[in-house]
Amino acid sequence: MAEQGEANPFGPLAAQWMETWRTMATAAAGLSENWSNSMLPFIMKRAAESGFGAAAGNDLAEAIERMAGGPRLADALDFDRKLANMAAAWSELQSKLAGYQVVASRPWMRAAQQYNEKKPQTGAGGDGAGWREQLGAWNELANEELIANQRSEEFLVAQKQLLQAATHFRNRQSEIADTIAAVLGIPTQRDFDDVTRQLTELRRELRALERRFDTSGEPGRGDA
Amino acid sequence: MSSKKPDKGAADGFADMTEKLLKAGKLLSTIKDDDVDVGATPKKLVMRRDKVELFRYEPLTEQRVKTPVLLAYGLIGRYTMADLQEDRSLVRSLLGQGLDLWLVDWGQPNRTERWLTIDDYVDDYIHAAVERVCRETGHKAITLLGICEGGVFTTCYAALHPDKVKGLVLTITPIDFHADRDDPDTHHGFLNLWTRSLERADIDRLVDTHGGLPGEFMSSVFSLMTPMRSLTKYNIDLIDVIDDEARLMNFLRMEKWLADRPAHPGEAAKQWLKDLYQDNKLVKGEFMLSGRRVDLSRISAPVLNVFALNDHIIPPTCSRALGEHVGTKDYSEIELPGGHVGLFVSSKSQGSLSKGISEWLLARDQ
Numbered sequence: 116m117a118e119q120g121e122a123n124p125f126g127p128l129a130a131q132w133m134e135t136w137r138t139m140a141t142a143a144a145g146l147s148e149n150w151s152n153s154m155l156p157f158i159m160k161r162a163a164e165s166g167f168g169a170a171a172g173n174d175l176a177e178a179i180e181r182m183a184g185g186p187r188l189a190d191a192l193d194f195d196r197k198l199a200n201m202a203a204a205w206s207e208l209q210s211k212l213a214g215y216q217v218v219a220s221r222p223w224m225r226a227a228q229q230y231n232e233k234k235p236q237t238g239a240g241g242d243g244a245g246w247r248e249q250l251g252a253w254n255e256l257a258n259e260e261l262i263a264n265q266r267s268e269e270f271l272v273a274q275k276q277l278l279q280a281a282t283h284f285r286n287r288q289s290e291i292a293d294t295i296a297a298v299l300g301i302p303t304q305r306d307f308d309d310v311t312r313q314l315t316e317l318r319r320e321l322r323a324l325e326r327r328f329d330t331s332g333e334p335g336r337g338d339a
Numbered sequence: 340m341s342s343k344k345p346d347k348g349a350a351d352g353f354a355d356m357t358e359k360l361l362k363a364g365k366l367l368s369t370i371k372d373d374d375v376d377v378g379a380t381p382k383k384l385v386m387r388r389d390k391v392e393l394f395r396y397e398p399l400t401e402q403r404v405k406t407p408v409l410l411a412y413g414l415i416g417r418y419t420m421a422d423l424q425e426d427r428s429l430v431r432s433l434l435g436q437g438l439d440l441w442l443v444d445w446g447q448p449n450r451t452e453r454w455l456t457i458d459d460y461v462d463d464y465i466h467a468a469v470e471r472v473c474r475e476t477g478h479k480a481i482t483l484l485g486i487c488e489g490g491v492f493t494t495c496y497a498a499l500h501p502d503k504v505k506g507l508v509l510t511i512t513p514i515d516f517h518a519d520r521d522d523p524d525t526h527h528g529f530l531n532l533w534t535r536s537l538e539r540a541d542i543d544r545l546v547d548t549h550g551g552l553p554g555e556f557m558s559s560v561f562s563l564m565t566p567m568r569s570l571t572k573y574n575i576d577l578i579d580v581i582d583d584e585a586r587l588m589n590f591l592r593m594e595k596w597l598a599d600r601p602a603h604p605g606e607a608a609k610q611w612l613k614d615l616y617q618d619n620k621l622v623k624g625e626f627m628l629s630g631r632r633v634d635l636s637r638i639s640a641p642v643l644n645v646f647a648l649n650d651h652i653i654p655p656t657c658s659r660a661l662g663e664h665v666g667t668k669d670y671s672e673i674e675l676p677g678g679h680v681g682l683f684v685s686s687k688s689q690g691s692l693s694k695g696i697s698e699w700l701l702a703r704d705q
Contacts, residue, residue, distance in 0.1 A: 308450075319459070
């Protein structure tokens with residue numbers, strides 16, 4: 116722990132602040148999640164679509180109006196939930212990043228300690244070793260320590276958790292982007308992936324058919 | 340107050356460094372992107388299939404090896420590593436030895452190529468390229484020259500289509516993805532260890548989220564393997580070469596190659612990381628492509644396996660493993676000093692790599 120403190124004097128304070136923020140954001144997301152996981156938003160949305168029973172008749176006109184007007188009450192709450200989820204994911208990412216940085220910073224302390232013990236000796240004439248020589252010695256020590264650290268279980272777990280948190284955050288961001296895209300009538304990333312999947316599968320089928328029927332060996336397909 | 344005088348050596352060093360930094364800034368502002376040309380050896384586009392292109396290099400000398408050679412790089416980085424600059428180019432050296440050299444270039448895959456699998460690369464793109472080379476040259480079978488992941492693709496192709504392959508040359512190619520455990524050098528094999536540390540679901544989520552394996556992400560993993568070199572690249576290494584135009588251009592070309600790292604197509608990345616790096620299916624005989632098992636013992640063509648003894652990305656033990664799995668008795672190895680990239684771009688390895696390959700080819704060119 117002493118190493119962590121020395122590596123970053125603001126570390127404990129930042130970590131405490133981060134933890135507080137994370138707890139708040141998680142709690143907020145939890146509330147939103149409980150809300151959205153219940154049937155309530157679904158019913159609210161259905162109710163809003165029907166004008167809460169106050170507007171009878173002319174469903175088609177209202178549906179068209181809704182399509183033009185974008186989200187209504189329940190959608191807006193759902194969007195809030197997504198924002199809260201993204202904030203919680205961001206907070207989790209920062210927490211994992213802080214954890215990773217603590218693990219990644221340790222070899223620097225060990226390298227510094229070793230360097231002080233082994234640094235190039237002062238020459239007989241009183242001149243210090245050249246800066247390049249000193250830098251070379253430092254690089255070699257630090258390199259060994261960094262590589263050894265990267266192969267440790269602790270480092271591998273920390274980087275895996277960071278990757279998981281980063282991917283999760285990116286997915287939460289995409290949820291927001293997809294929601295906005297849906298409101299504006301823009302195809303989402305998922306739509307694009309669906310199209311490219313169909314395209315790839317169609318190509319495979321087409322080429323399988325081509326291979327089955329084409330025995331001529333004539334050049335032609337794919338000519339530059 | 341301290342009576343200690345400033346270290347004259349350190350002061351001079353600092354002044355020297357400052358002067359070089361200023362010079363570096365001035366010089367770099369005058370060099371244009373077009374001035375830093377990579378992959379510049381002349382070649383002609385012969386076929387295009389989706390984003391994949393088949394090229395034929397223009398000969399530099401009289402053809403000595405009759406069998407055409409198709410070069411295939413992997414999907415991590417680009418083929419330009421084999422043709423970085425005129426005096427550091429495997430491509431140019433091989434052309435100088437009289438080879439009829441072809442190249443399959445995967446282009447710049449992005450999210451559009453998310454669903455492509457290794458099956459597509461081996462059984463469609465490479466197969467179409469091989470058929471085209473055969474048609475253009477009148478040969479029934481050709482030689483494949485695979486680099487890194489491209490070596491795995493060509494190995495799979497040779498096992499699945501032995502009648503189309505007259506010879507197989509592999510460079511820095513992983514075959515046994517768990518053999519890093521047999522390599523005593525702790526600087527080697529981080530990529531193997533890192534991939535095994537991931538959950539399978541992590542790989543799926545990463546690929547599904549980004550629609551592929553982002554090139555920038557893989558660059559950062561590679562940087563971890565040589566940490567201090569990565570940290571001192573722009574503040575020490577660049578300054579060291581700034582007053583030597585030739586070395587500066589080498590540095591910039593290398594940087595250009597490193598920056599040109601397209602995303603690895605998604606489904607193919609899942610196979611690469613899960614089936615091969617995690618499950619080691621290739622040497623277990625469990626790797627499936629297009630519904631067929633890749634059986635390395637079906638490789639009947641002569642094989643030349645070239646690897647670098649200080650390869651920190653593909654440990655030599657991972658490459659060397661091929662020998663015990665192939666069906667052919669004509670199996671040779673060339674082990675060269677240097678690292679994964681150094682094998683292709685260092686001035687030391689230029690002659691030995693291309694000479695080793697061309698002599699091996701010439702001896703089997705009947």
